[in-house]
Amino acid sequence: MPGIEYILEALTPLNLLLxxxxxxxxxxxGSIPGLTATMSVAVLVPITFSMNPGSALLMMGAIYxxxxxxxxxxxxxxxxxxxxxxxxxxxxxxxxxxxxEGDLAVTLACVASVSGGLxxxxxxxxxxxxxxxxxxxxxxVEYFWLAIFGxxxxxxxxxxxxxxxxIGACFGLLLACIGIAEISADVRxxxxxxxxxxxxxxxxxxxxxxxxxxxxxxxxxPDKHLEITHKSKSFRLIEAITIAWRHKxxxxxxxxxxxxxxxxPGAGGSxxxxxxxxxxxxxSARRDSxxxxxxxxxxxxxxxxxxxxxxxxxxxxxxxIPGTPPDAVILGALLIQGVRTGPSLFTDGGSIVYTFIYxxxxxxxxxxxxxxxxxxxxxxxxxxxxxALLVPAVAFMTILGTFSIRNSVSDIVIMIILGVxxxxxxxFGFSPSPIVLGLILGSIxxxxxxxxxxxxxxxxxxxxxxxxxxxxLTIIAFICFSLxxxxxxxxxxxxxxxxxxxxx
Amino acid sequence: xTSSKMTKKNQNYGELVLPGLFILIAVIALWDTTNMMxxxxxxxxxxxxxxxxxLNLLLIARKLLNLxxxxxxxRTVGASTFRRVALIIGMLISCMIxxxxxxxxxxxxxxxxxxxxxxxxxxxxxxKIIYPSTALITVIGFYLxxxxxxxxxxxxxxxFD
Numbered sequence: 001m002p003g004i005e006y007i008l009e010a011l012t013p014l015n016l017l018l019x020x021x022x023x024x025x026x027x028x029x030g031s032i033p034g035l036t037a038t039m040s041v042a043v044l045v046p047i048t049f050s051m052n053p054g055s056a057l058l059m060m061g062a063i064y065x066x067x068x069x070x071x072x073x074x075x076x077x078x079x080x081x082x083x084x085x086x087x088x089x090x091x092x093x094x095x096x097x098x099x100x101e102g103d104l105a106v107t108l109a110c111v112a113s114v115s116g117g118l119x120x121x122x123x124x125x126x127x128x129x130x131x132x133x134x135x136x137x138x139x140x141v142e143y144f145w146l147a148i149f150g151x152x153x154x155x156x157x158x159x160x161x162x163x164x165x166x167i168g169a170c171f172g173l174l175l176a177c178i179g180i181a182e183i184s185a186d187v188r189x190x191x192x193x194x195x196x197x198x199x200x201x202x203x204x205x206x207x208x209x210x211x212x213x214x215x216x217x218x219x220x221x222p223d224k225h226l227e228i229t230h231k232s233k234s235f236r237l238i239e240a241i242t243i244a245w246r247h248k249x250x251x252x253x254x255x256x257x258x259x260x261x262x263x264x265p266g267a268g269g270s271x272x273x274x275x276x277x278x279x280x281x282x283x284s285a286r287r288d289s290x291x292x293x294x295x296x297x298x299x300x301x302x303x304x305x306x307x308x309x310x311x312x313x314x315x316x317x318x319x320x321i322p323g324t325p326p327d328a329v330i331l332g333a334l335l336i337q338g339v340r341t342g343p344s345l346f347t348d349g350g351s352i353v354y355t356f357i358y359x360x361x362x363x364x365x366x367x368x369x370x371x372x373x374x375x376x377x378x379x380x381x382x383x384x385x386x387x388a389l390l391v392p393a394v395a396f397m398t399i400l401g402t403f404s405i406r407n408s409v410s411d412i413v414i415m416i417i418l419g420v421x422x423x424x425x426x427x428f429g430f431s432p433s434p435i436v437l438g439l440i441l442g443s444i445x446x447x448x449x450x451x452x453x454x455x456x457x458x459x460x461x462x463x464x465x466x467x468x469x470x471x472x473l474t475i476i477a478f479i480c481f482s483l484x485x486x487x488x489x490x491x492x493x494x495x496x497x498x499x500x501x502x503x504x
Numbered sequence: 505x506t507s508s509k510m511t512k513k514n515q516n517y518g519e520l521v522l523p524g525l526f527i528l529i530a531v532i533a534l535w536d537t538t539n540m541m542x543x544x545x546x547x548x549x550x551x552x553x554x555x556x557x558x559l560n561l562l563l564i565a566r567k568l569l570n571l572x573x574x575x576x577x578x579r580t581v582g583a584s585t586f587r588r589v590a591l592i593i594g595m596l597i598s599c600m601i602x603x604x605x606x607x608x609x610x611x612x613x614x615x616x617x618x619x620x621x622x623x624x625x626x627x628x629x630x631x632k633i634i635y636p637s638t639a640l641i642t643v644i645g646f647y648l649x650x651x652x653x654x655x656x657x658x659x660x661x662x663x664f665d
Contacts, residue, residue, distance in 0.1 A: 043654050163563050167524045167526055170556035174533055186545035189536055212592075219591045220583035222624035386625065389638055392618035395595055396611060400646055403607075404656040412599045420592060428518045446548040453547055 006354035015355070017400050018051075018059040019363040020370070026066025027367070027374050030403060031074060036083045036203055037067035037269075038325040039405070045333045053337045058359030060330045065117050065309045065363055067326075068269060069371055072109040072302055077102055077382045078394065080211040082439055084202065085269025085305035087154075087433055088277040088401015090210070092290065092297030099293050102383070106375035107240040108295050109302040110368065112251060115244070116303030117364035119255035120262065120310025124317075125357045129346065132318035134263050139460045140455075141466055145449030145475040146264065147441040150271040152482050153278050156435045162483065164433045168425070173445065175200050195410040204402045204415040205439050209432035210313065211398050212419020219391050225382065235372050247296045250280045258304030262311020269305035270440055276304035278482065302363055310360065317341050319355060323419050388419045519567050523560035530556040590621045607659025608647050652655040 009015070022044075029040040042065050048056035071083030076093035089109065096105040102486035123131065126380035138146070151173075155165025178189045178200025190196040219224055244251055261272035281290040290297050312323030320341040322328035334341060339352060346353055387391070402415045422432045456465030467473065517633035530553040537546035537553075605613070616639055625631065650656040 063545070068533070138563040158554040163559060163566070167523070167556060167559045167563065170552050170559060171526065171529070174529070174549060174551045174556065177533075177552070181545040182539075182541075184544040186540050186542055188540065188545060189548065190535060191536070200658070210586070215591060216588050217583070217619075219587045219622045220585070388619050388625065388631075388635060391591070391622035392615045392639065393642055395591070395618050396615050396643065396646070399595065399598060400607075400650060404650060407657055408604055409599050409659070411643065412602075415597050416592060416599070424507070428522050430522070448547050449551070450544050455637065 006351065007358050009351070009355045010058065010358035013286070013358055015055055015058055016362065016366075018055055019062045019359055020366050022059040023066035023363050023367045023370050024374070026068075027070040027370055029063075030067030030070025031082050031232075031374070031378060032070075032397060036325075037064055037071070037085070038329060040067035040070075041326045041329045045240070045329060048333060049336065053127065053334065053339045054355035054359070056333065056337060057330070057352060057356040058076070058363065060333060061309065061356060061360045062327045062363035062366075063315070064330070065113075065360070066370070067305060068306050068309060068365060069110065069113040069117075069302070069367055070299075070374070071305075072113070073106065073375060073378045076105045076109060076298070077379060078211065079214050081206060083269070084206060084436070085273055085308070086301070087206075087270050087436060088301040089298060089305075090271035090433075091277065091301075092292075092294045095293035096293070096298065098296065101293065102240060103376070103379050104236045105298050106379050107235050107237055107372060108243060108298045110371035110375055111237075111240050111244045112173070112254075112299040112302035113306040113371065114364055114368045115251050116255040116258055116306035117309055117367065118361065119252065119303070120259045120307035121357060121360045122258045122310070122365060123256075123307075124310040124313050124360070125354075128314045131260075131263055131314050134260070135265055135315040135319060135321060138264055138469060139469070140448040140451035141469060142471045142475065143444050144452060145262075145472050145479070147445035147448065149475050149479050149482070150274055150441055151434065151437055151445075152479050153274045154305050154434050156278070156482050156486060158263045164488070165204035167436035168430050168432075169278075169438040171436040172440075173329070173436070173442045174438075175205070176439045176442020177446070180445050183450050195414075198406065198408070200414060200418075200439065201402075201405055201408075201411050202404055202436075202439050205412045205418050206436050207398050207402055207413035208418035209422035210438055211394065212416060213396075213423035213426055214430070215391060215395055216419070216423050218394075222387070222490060225387065225390060230245055235376055237372070243295045243465050244299060247280075247299055250283070251299050254280060254300040254303040255307040258307030259311035261304070262308030262323050263314050265315055265323050269324065272304040272308045272311075273301040274437070276300045299503055306364075319344055411462070433504025506623065520564060523563045523567075526560045527557050529559070530554075567651065587621050591618060594618050594621065602659055602661075604662050606663075607651075607658035608643065611643045611647065643655050 025044060026037070026040050029043070030037055041060055044063050045060060048059050051059070068083060068085055071081055071086035072089050072093065074080045074082035075086040075089035079090050079094040081087045081090055093105045093109065096102065127303070151167070151169040155169050156162055157453050170274070174189075176199070178196050180186070181188050187197065187249050230281065256271070257276040257279065258272040261275060278299055280296055281287050284290065284294075284296055286294060286296065308324060311329045315321045315323045316327040316331055320331070322331050331341060339345070359497075381388070398415065399412050402412045403409065405411065424436070425435075426432065452465050453462070456462035461468070467476070533549055533553040537550050540546040594614060594617045598610050601613070602610040616636060617633055619639055623635075647658065651658045
C-alpha cells in the first residue's frame with residue numbers, strides 16, 4: 001500500500017485548488033455540445049506546462065473527469081450527448097427530463113459519475129500493473145470483434161428494433177469510410193469533392209444527428225421544451241442517493257465494466273456506457289421501463305463512463321499506451337514534462353504517480369458539489385429560457401462547437417445535412433445512436449478487420465484468424481447473446497404464459 | 505404535447521423507400537470500391553455494403569410479409585413545417601455568409617433570424633429589448649471565449665480583414 005506521504009502531497013492547498021479548478025473547467029466545457037473531454041484536456045493542457053509533473057497530471061485528470069460528467073447535462077436536457085461517452089445517457093436521461101424529472105436525472109448522473117470515478121481510481125491504485133496486461137492480450141481481430149460487439153449492443157438497445165439498428169450501424173460504418181482510407185491511404189467515397197477528403201468528423205456528426213432533430217421539433221410548436229411537473233427547490237439529493245443505494249450492485253457492476261473497458265486502448269466511454277447499460281437492463285426487474293426514463297439506466301451509463309478515467313490511465317501509465325483519446329493528450333503532456341511512462345514509473349516515479357492517483361480521488365470527490373451546482377444551474381437555465389432564446393442559442397452552440405473542432409465551415413454544412421437525415425430516419429424508427437457509434441467505431445473496426453484479413457490471408461488461416469482465438473470467441477459469444485437474448489427471452493416468456501394457460 | 509399517430513400509408517411508404525435508398529447507397533459504395541487497387545482499401549467497405557444490402561432486403565421482406573411489429577411513429581399535430589424549413593435554411597445561410605461577414609456578424613444575424621422564427625410569444629416592448637440584448641450578449645460572449653481564451657481561429661470575414 002503506497003504511503004501516507006503521497007496522500008498529504010495530494011492534499012496541499014495548491015493541489016486542492018488545481019483539482020477544483022480542473023473539475024469546474026472540465027464540467028463546464030464538457031457540457032457544451034461539440035466540446036469533448038479530449039478537447040477540454042487539449043485546450044487546457046498548456047496551463048500545466050509550468051507546473052511540477054504530479055500537479056500537472058492531477059489537474060489534467062481533474063479536467064478529464066469533470067468533462068466526462070459535464071457531457072451528461074446536454075444528454076439529459078437536450079437529448080444531445082455533450083461527449084460521445086454520454087450517448088447511452090440519452091436513452092433514459094432525456095425521457096426522464098421530458099417527464100419533468102430532469103433535475104433528478106442530473107443529480108443521479110452526478111452521484112453515479114462520482115461513484116464510477118472512485119471505483120476507477122481504486123482499480124488504478126491497487127490493480128494497475130496486472131490489469132495492464134489485459135490491454136496487451138487484445139490483438140487487431142479482438143478489437144474488430146469488440147467494435148462489432150458495441151454496434152450489436154446499441155442496435156439491440158436503442159429502439160428495440162434490431163434490424164433497423166443494424167442497418168443504422170452499417171450506415172455509420174460506411175460514413176466512417178469516407179475520406180482517406182485508414183490503412184492504405186486510398187481516397188474513398190469522396191466522388192471528387194475536396195470537402196469530403198477529411199472524412200466526416202465524429203463530433204460534428206454526433207451534434208448533427210442528435211441536436212438538429214431536437215431543434216427541428218422544438219421550433220415547430222409552441223410547446224415547452226421540458227415538462228415541469230413540480231416546483232423544484234432542491235437538488236433532490238436524498239432521492240437520488242436512495243435510488244443509487246437501491247441499485248448499488250448495478251452501480252458497482254457498471255463501474256467495474258467501465259474500468260475494464262477503459263483499459264482497452266481506443267474502446268472508450270461510449271462502449272463502456274453501452275455495455276453497462278445493456279447489463280443493467282438485462283438484470284433489472286424493471287427492464288421494460290428502460291428507454292422510457294428509468295433512473296437505473298442513467299446510473300449505469302454515467303458510472304461506467306466516469307470509471308473509464310481510472311481504467312484508461314492503467315495502460316497509459318503502466319505501458320505508455322493511451323487507453324482513451326484524452327489519455328493520449330495527457331501522455332503527450334507528460335512526455336513534454338520529461339516523465340517517461342512505463343512499468344518503472346510506479347517504482348521510480350512513485351511520488352508523481354501516487355500523488356496523481358490520490359489527487360484523482362480528491363478531484364472525483366470535489367466533482368460532487370461542483371457537479372450538483374453546475375447541474376442545477378444548467379437545469380434551471382434550460383427550463384426557464386423561453387423558446388425564442390433556447391432555439392437560437394442551441395443552434396448557435398452547434399455551429400460554434402462544430403466549427404471549433406477542425407476550423408471548417410464545411411463541417412457545419414455536413415453537420416446540418418446529417419441532422420436533417422437523422423430527423424427523417426428517426427421518423428421511420430431509425431435511431432441516431434447506431435449511426436453515431438458506427439462512425440466512432442468505424443476506424444477501430446476497419447483497422448482490426450483489415451489487419452486480421454491481411455495476416456489471415458498471408459498465413460492461409462483466415463477462418464482461424466477471425467474465429468480461432470479464445471478472446472475473439474468469447475466476444476463473439478457475447479455478440480450472439482446480445483443479438484439473440486431479447487428474441488429468446490420473448491419466446492421463453494410466451495412459452496411460459498402458454499404453459500400457465502394450459503394448466504388453467 | 506398534442507400528437508397523433510402518423511398516417512399508416514405514409515409510414516408504409518417510408519418503410520419501403522428508406523431500405524431502397526440504403527440499398528442504393530450500398531450499391532454506389534460497392535461501385536466506388538471497384539476503382540480501388542489496394543485490397544486494404546476495399547475489403548472493409550465492401551463487407552459492410554454487402555451486409556447493408558442483406559439487412560435491407562430482410563427489412564423489405566419483413567415488411568412485405570407483414571411480419572413487422574414496429575411501434576407506430578407519432579407526429580406532432582399542428583407543427584409548423586415553415587418554421588422547420590426556415591431553421592435549416594437559416595443555419596445553412598449562416599455557413600455561407602460566415603467566410604464573408606465573419607463569425608461574429610454572421611452569428612448575430614443568424615441568432616436574431618432564428619429568434620424570430622422560433623418566437624411564439626407576443627413581441628412586447630420588454631421582449632423587444634430583452635431578447636435582442638440577450639442575443640448580442642450571448643454571441644459576443646461566446647465569440648470572445650472561443651477566440652480569445654480557447655484560441656479558436658474564428659473567421660473574421662473577408663470584408664473585415
